[in-house]
Amino acid sequence: MDAPEDTRSRIKAAALALCVSKGASETTVRDLARAAGIAEGTLYRHYPSKEALIAELFRENYTEFGRRMERVALSEPTASARLCAIVRQEFALFDREPTLYRFLLLMQSEALPRIPAEVFGPVHVARAILASGIEAGEIGLRDVDLGASIFLGFLVQPALSVVHGGLEAPLSRHADAVCAALTRALAS
């Protein structure tokens, strides 16, 4: 009745929502199946294990995150403008798709260590932009790795603060201020 792809999508959506609301290890296969409207065994026709499902889900969204960054960055002329465009876009996405975003944020500490460093993601894009900015003499901070780390701090921490209640939603409201501070931080 449903296309097989539909079942997979339902599983993914259920996993995303449940991991965000209860955490990955508190989410049982039974929860997953119920939320996706499938039988428990059906999950195993699509993923080899619960762990693999979550890992794949994280990886997909992680690399998609990187690709999204690449996409907005392309249309901007300078490194600073690129990073700001990313901030604006991601903050807007955080407001529009809170579940997807929280998933990425919350799973980071468990999932990232299991992903090989070579896998394409936000860090690569940040590094590339910073490298070009440094070469163009536009960015003062000369350490690409540190610059990427600081940039990610600007991107991630405000989002986390909104999640934890320390910063008022919507996140987009803070985009201008964050971009300004980010530009100053990397400038000299």
Place this chain on the structure above:
Amino acid sequence: MDAPEDTRSRIKAAALALCVSKGASETTVRDLARAAGIAEGTLYRHYPSKEALIAELFRENYTEFGRRMERVALSEPTASARLCAIVRQEFALFDREPTLYRFLLLMQSEALPRIPAEVFGPVHVARAILASGIEAGEIGLRDVDLGASIFLGFLVQPALSVVHGGLEAPLSRHADAVCAALTRALAS
């Protein structure tokens, strides 16, 4: 034979190390007992549950984190200097006690949501310092909450980058550059 406090310390040390190396939910009471050199049942003489043990462990270190920040901040004259002193101190601590620090970093996303916002911690300290700096006209960024969030980004993200391998250890090596960028970011 051992003072009871000794047993508690051994349990805490074991929990810290195991949570860092395998994650909280992957750490079993058996693991804990083995690592602490006690019987499984003994844990329950000291904590009502495994969950409570980890929660208490996080909370202790979390508030201690805040208190450490307060302590260094006191001796500095300006907001900027205070924040930089904190950065330097914590980066040094990260290098000296990696397990303790990683525990805080990794458990954040699971443990923080369960801690009421009123509980004293780093966020309070950051906010207080920023508020004073804004009042003194020393800090341009006028939103205390956002400023605190950005500051935490500077504190946390470089540490995470070292953990994930994206930034070269030791973290202290980057303290100067981070302080400079942080000062610029908040300045205007």
Place this chain on the structure above:
Amino acid sequence: MDAPEDTRSRIKAAALALCVSKGASETTVRDLARAAGIAEGTLYRHYPSKEALIAELFRENYTEFGRRMERVALSEPTASARLCAIVRQEFALFDREPTLYRFLLLMQSEALPRIPAEVFGPVHVARAILASGIEAGEIGLRDVDLGASIFLGFLVQPALSVVHGGLEAPLSRHADAVCAALTRALAS
């Protein structure tokens, strides 16, 4: 495209091989389907259940075993000669079709209890030959049931010993010695 009988044969061959190599209950329908080159559901067009498939497979080969015994026995003049002819033939078959034979040997303990005693098989043939031998005064051992059991021991145990590595292959090499011993055992 294929004649249906072909599919059945492929299923049977797959079941035989898998039961021998991993045991009946360790063999899954998925294994069976994969090895036979069919879909899992297809098995149920040919057999009502996995269990029924294996039971039928055993029964077929079990009665065929009996019929084979009957056939060689016919051309021999005395009971002793008949039993020896059987030994020779079966030992040769064991060497030629090891999988088929191991199936019979290994499934014995699970499958035999579920087969009613009336079902035609090796035991019937052995009993008939022995009865005729006793009547002809040619065989000293007067208990037909015991004689049949001892004969089966001569037939089965050397084969099992080869399977378990306690007796050197090929089994046929031992046919003469076994026949001689068997003849002596029943003689007096």
Place this chain on the structure above:
Amino acid sequence: MDAPEDTRSRIKAAALALCVSKGASETTVRDLARAAGIAEGTLYRHYPSKEALIAELFRENYTEFGRRMERVALSEPTASARLCAIVRQEFALFDREPTLYRFLLLMQSEALPRIPAEVFGPVHVARAILASGIEAGEIGLRDVDLGASIFLGFLVQPALSVVHGGLEAPLSRHADAVCAALTRALAS
């Protein structure tokens, strides 16, 4: 309350009985626990897995079988007498402890292949006795391996025949006839 050894014994007894009555793979851990009067989890304090429990059970009884054979054999003067003593003893044991014996008989085909050939057992004893008999010129059949195999056939097949209903119980009733036939078989 119970000595721990008691729990283990109860588990073993339950496993023995259930494996005999329903087969190893049809026996669930739940069955085992119920029959032993323990909780399911308790089994895993004593054995690493259900499989390991059954394997250990088989191995224990298998080597004990060998040791029993050794023990009766000692008191007899000739190879023939030793083998007959074994037959008599084991047939009697089969009648007295049918469950234990059936376990060995029925599990043979699954369990034996997983036991390394070096493990001490009935085959070793049979071979040793036959070798001594051959050397003493007392036994005509010159192939030790084949002789051991034939002997095991005399030992095992009549027991199996009783289990399957082809031979009338008690097995001991047939001991004399079997001994006589065995002696003749090996003699010349």
Place this chain on the structure above:
DNA sequence: AATGAATGAGTCTTCATTCAT
């Protein structure tokens, strides 16, 4: 006749927790 995704009862196993010693 053939397919193979879906099913869901049932399996083995784990693990936080209890309690008699």
Place this chain on the structure above:
DNA sequence: GATGAATGAAGACTCATTCAT
């Protein structure tokens, strides 16, 4: 306080079987 065997609920996963196509 300390122990560690016992618990049993709950977990992840399997697999024979069904059925719409």
